[in-house]
Amino acid sequence: MQQNYQDAIAMVRNFGKPDLFLTFTNPSWSEILNSMEGVQRPEDRSGIIVSVFNMKLKEFLEHICKHGIFGIVLAYIYVIEFQKRGWPHAHILLTLDSESKIRTKDDIDKFMSAELPDPCTDLRLFQIVTKCMVHGPCGTIYIYNSLTWRQKRVEFFNHRLVPARKFVLFTFDSTIVA
Numbered sequence: 001m002q003q004n005y006q007d008a009i010a011m012v013r014n015f016g017k018p019d020l021f022l023t024f025t026n027p028s029w030s031e032i033l034n035s036m037e038g039v040q041r042p043e044d045r046s047g048i049i050v051s052v053f054n055m056k057l058k059e060f061l062e063h064i065c066k067h068g069i070f071g072i073v074l075a076y077i078y079v080i081e082f083q084k085r086g087w088p089h090a091h092i093l094l095t096l097d098s099e100s101k102i103r104t105k106d107d108i109d110k111f112m113s114a115e116l117p118d119p120c121t122d123l124r125l126f127q128i129v130t131k132c133m134v135h136g137p138c139g140t141i142y143i144y145n146s147l148t149w150r151q152k153r154v155e156f157f158n159h160r161l162v163p164a165r166k167f168v169l170f171t172f173d174s175t176i177v178a
Contacts (some may be wrong), residue, residue, distance in 0.1 A: 025083075
């Protein structure tokens with residue numbers, strides 16, 4: 001852990017502060033669900049979850065670094081954490097070159113979208129976004145929690161749609177937050 005911290009500090013010294021913070025996960029990838037037997041749930045097969053996650057993460061990092069889906073990456077570092085019932089997720093920091101840095105709202109729009117796709121024109125992407133990228137209330141008692149708020153008797157729920165890049169969602173069918 002201390003070595004990872006030192007590596008991150010060295011990365012910042014050499015390349016500057018990170019430009020993007022990403023999270024990456026999906027405990028419901030088809031490769032995981034197809035390996036369930038009988039009444040098993042994904043958390044019952046942690047070895048399969050970790051294997052599929054590592055395979056998908058490696059592919060995701062390859063798309064980021066070699067194919068430049070977020071621009072030219074000078075440096076990256078990531079950590080893997082285990083959440084609810086042992087499901088892994090990665091936190092990834094990217095430092096981009098000067099031409100790829102996000103400076104304007106148009107740059108943001110190039111990377112992210114916080115809109116629901118039209119199910120009539122792009123049903124698969126709509127299904128991925130509604131499955132992976134929409135927050136629900138944290139419980140029946142706290143339906144108006146920090147993800148929702150009221151102003152002048154109008155409820156705003158757009159907080160619940162997590163911004164993401166369409167190509168990345170479609171390619172990896174996972175929760176990817178930037």
